[in-house]
Amino acid sequence: MELSHVSTCARFHHIHPCPTPLSFPIFPRVSTTTSSSGRGSQRSSAAAGTPALIDIPCNDAQKSGAVDAQRRHSKPYLARKDAILQVQQSPHLDSALQRLGGVLKVQDLNVILRNFGQQSRWQDLFQLFDWMQQHNKISASSYSSYIKFMGTSLNPAKALEIYNNIPDELTKTNVFICNSVLRCLVRNGKFDSSMQLFRKMKHNGLIPDAITYSTLLAGCMKVKDGYSKALDLVQELNHNGLQMDSVMYGTLLAVCASNNQCEEAQSYFNQMKDEGHSPNIYHYSSLLNAYASGGNYKKAEELVQDMKSSGLVPNKVMLTTQLKVYVRGCLFEKSRDLLVELDTLGFAKDEMPYCLLMDGLAKVGRIDEARSVFDEMKGKCVKPGGYSYSIMISSFCRGGLFEEAKELAAEFEAKCDKYDVAICNAILCAYCRAGEMESVMRTMRKMDELAISPDYNTFHILIKFFCKEKLYMLAYQTMEDMHRKGHQPAEELCSSLIYHLGKIKAHSEAFSAYSMLKYSKRTMCKAFHEKILHILIAGKFLKDAYVVVKDNAKFISPAAIKKFAKSFVKLGNINLINDVLKVIHASGNKIDQHNQLSSASQRLFQMAVSRYIAQPEKKDLLLQLLQWMPGQGYVVDSSTRNLILQNAHLFGRQLIAEILSKQHMMSKALKSH
DNA sequence: GGTTGCTTCA
Structure with missing residues (x-):
């Protein structure tokens, strides 16, 4: 069946196939030049000061310097450096490793590993790591780098597998490796698993550091109850003698924003400043984002002013977040003005700001305006992607415009080929509402093929x-x-x-x-239990019905209980009849609500008795029932009594006589009462 | 010899 097929697809099979780079540079790229952050350059200068073998840029301007440097180095060192370059550039990794692997030390191989990872050469990365494992040329750093890249290549299952297969227990609690594994899980939306693993790691001896907590904090952003989980982590890190740094504050502010903790965000922002960290653009935009959730545009505008006067220039994200503030506050005129400003600054080249506005308009029912923003965006040659389509498709669905929703879904399928679960849901919703069974099934198959988990x-x-x-x-x-x-x-x-x-x-x-x-x-x-009870009685699932009654008798009407009792005593498992009668009695639903001697209750006992007589091997159950009855104020009627007496030989005449006389006395007492 | 965290959308 299609369905089980869809649901069993494991997202972990979702390896992004790495196309062999056709335009692979002849000279190796300097890995750190791709990063514009300060940290990247720090790292490269630190590395340049050591004799470690790093990628050397080989453009003409630097060539002569490189030659000078080469003269100062020993022969084996140069041979290793050369081998690294050759392996990195070789179109045939296998043979290159075969030829040169002997020259390379573990740290050299780690250099290559990181190089492959930074260039997203996942297939090569995989192959190299495999080779290193097989040739026992592997260190803790190899693990931490490799696992980190498993995180970026969206393969957390693989990362876990590698981690779990580390043979040495001590290596498994290496803080760098642990941080990498945790980051990998967090980045792939597996926060709960990461916390679970974190506990296990600590139990096995991990001493977490600031990075560990920072990594886990980042995971709190997109989970429910993330704010309180973040607070727990902050408490724990403080307890371990660690302190919050600027980046952690950034993360915490982002967590506040995504959990609508506007005032808390503000107070952390101040606390951070009090501790001597000066806020950067991240801190400002996270706080701004927190203001968005409350639609607090006055405070937002003050914050932007404050930021400007501190010398920071609002960037694309900051302004886009400000747009979000206006949208959330339903200030659509201001939103439009800001969108124009973004466009003028060249910050409206992707769909994001349009999405914000469309989404806000659609959510307050202004679908026509949302549609015209969508059209305007297309007119400006901004390429619409999954976000904008899913916003529009969903809002058409919400507004009952199913045909239009369906058409837009088809348009997306024709124009775009980037799918994720959100756009698939929008498309499915459109086809479902339009009643297009074929298209629904096709979309499900597509999700399956693309390994998108429902x-x-x-x-x-x-x-x-x-x-x-x-x-x-x-x-x-x-x-x-x-x-x-x-x-x-x-x-x-x-x-x-x-x-x-x-x-x-x-x-x-x-x-x-x-x-x-x-x-x-x-x-x-509460009414649910009674509903299912009727269904179970109709289907003669009396044992299940018994469980429902037993657990929920107080939510079920006397009439339904009576119906159940009748069915069970008549058709249910004979061994449970007494239990059923006791449960009904104990629940306060007297076997007959108003009168223990009523004909309804007597019919019930009669039915039970005749079933026992039909199966004499159950005589103990009959005796138990008859002995139980008078204590609760129940007695059998005369015809049942006769029935029992006729079959008394099956049960022991003496005993039956004693029990029935006890019942008879009870009956007289009740009647005189 | 190696790790790392922060901002916008469905």
């Missing part, structure tokens, strides 16, 4: 659609998938599916859907 929304969209199309079993299977993937379906959806499953007599599926909801953490409407 998320909570995907499942919801599909289940709703399948219900609408009356494909209830398919809807049920999708819900099963959803549950297996750890998502909890919303109650209304579950409830409606259960209702329909009951209607088509898929009783056991209905119960299974009920159980998924029940054992999830979501709250469940």
Whole structure:
């Protein structure tokens, strides 16, 4: 079935195939020149001061200097350096390693490893690391670099595999390696796993450093409850005698912003300044982003002024964030003005600022204006990508413009080939709302091919659609998938599916859907238990019905309980009949609500007794029942008594006589009362 | 001899 197919696809298979670079430079690139950050240059100058073998730029201007340097070095050193260059440039890594591997030391191989990683040559990286492992030319640094690149190449499963297979326990708690693994998980959205692993690492002897905490803090940004998790981490790092630095404050501000903790962001910003860190553009834009969540444009404008007077110039992100503030505050005129300003500064070359505005307009129902921003963006030759399409498709869906949504989805499919789960959800939603079954199935196949894991929304969209199309079993299977993937379906959806499953007599599926909801953490409407009870009784799933009654008797009406009791005593497992009667009695639902001697309750006991008589080997159960009854104020009626007496030889005449006389006395007492 | 964290969108 398509569905299980979709849901079983593992995102970890998602290796970005590395195209062999056709235009691979003849001279090796200087790895650090790709980074414009101060840190990159720091690193390169530090490295240049040591005899370590790093990539040497080979442009003409530097050639003569390089020759001078070469004269000062020993022969083996030059041979190694040459070997590094050759391996890096060789189109045949295998043979190059075969030829030159013997000359290269572990640190030389690490240089090559990092070079491959920086150039995103994942296939070569993989091959080299493999070779290093096989030839036992590997160090802790090799692991930390390699795992780091597994993070950037979006392959956390591989990184974990490498980490777990490190043979030496001590190496496994090397803080650099641990930091790399944790970063890899965080970057790939696996914050919970990273925290779990972090605990394990500490247990095994890791002494975390500031970088460790900084890495984990960054993971708090996109998880629910991220703010309190961040606070826990800050507390822990302080407890370990570590201090927050400027970058950590930047991360913490970003966490505040994404968790709508506007005032906290402001107070950390001040605290940071008090501790002598001067805020940079990151700190300002994170705080600005925090103001956006409250639509606090006055404070935002003050902050931008403050930043300008401190000598910082607002960059693209800063201004875009300011646009977000205006949009969130529904100040669409100001938003438009700022968009013009961004455009003039050359900061509106990608879809982002347009997306912000479109999204804000669409969310307040101004779909026509959102559409015209979208068209304006296209007119300016800004290439729309998944974000803008998904905003527009979703808002058309929300606004009931299903045909237009469908057309836009098709347009995206025709024009773009970059898919992720969000755009897929938008497309699915459009096709579902337009009732295009073929296109829905095609999109699911596409997700499967592209190894895009369905998320909570995907499942919801599909289940709703399948219900609408009356494909209830398919809807049920999708819900099963959803549950297996750890998502909890919303109650209304579950409830409606259960209702329909009951209607088509898929009783056991209905119960299974009920159980998924029940054992999830979501709250469940009280009436739900009674609903499923009726379905289970109809399907003769009386044992399951018994469990439902036992656990939820207080939420179920007396009428439904009575119906259940009748069905169970008549058709349920004979060994459980007494238990069922006791549970119903104990729940406060007297076997007959108003009168223990009512005919309804007597019919129930009669039915139980006749079942026991039909199976004499269950005589102990009958005796237990008869002995239990008078204590609770129940007695058998005369016809049942006669029935028992007729079969008394099966149970022991003496005993039966004693029990029945006890019941008889009870009956007289009740009547006189 | 090696690690690292921060800002905008669905």
